Amino acid sequence: MFFGIAKHNLTVVAQDAAYIKPITTDYVMMTPGQTMDILLTADQDPSYYYIVATPFVDADVPYNSSNTLAILQYAGNYTPPSSPSYPSLPNVTDRDAVKNFTTRIRALASIEHSINVPKEIDMKIFIAVSINEIFCPDESCEGPNGNRLSASLNNISFLTPTIDILQAYYK
16 A cells, blocks of 8 residues: 655654665555654644555555544644645555665664664554455445445554564564
């Protein structure tokens, strides 16, 4: 999946429970089961900004090109726009965009290697993104097996872990 937040850069600092050399980018590309630790600096004008995930498809198979949307809402006294800003994400079949992202991932030299990342974190959020099938009784939907594909973004129903992914990896 491609993932981005309108008008915001993302800093990827870890992938699959291992620190990497930080990558600052306007989108990330994630594969099923992959984890990333991403830092977001909320430094834009107070407003609403779309958080979007789109599929990436690199095979000749049927797929649902629907986007998963959420809204990043800044606190404060302002009039929200009638239409929030939308991020510019690659096309669902853009292999070059995948290559441009993944070839930037570099491991650190060692665990002891210090990296310059923010040490004061305002909030921790655990988010799970999943793709689901919704049953269509008459098999009239365009997804697999005549069902409809849907995506969910959830940071409410999961229990907060007692140890973060990187601590679990190294300890």
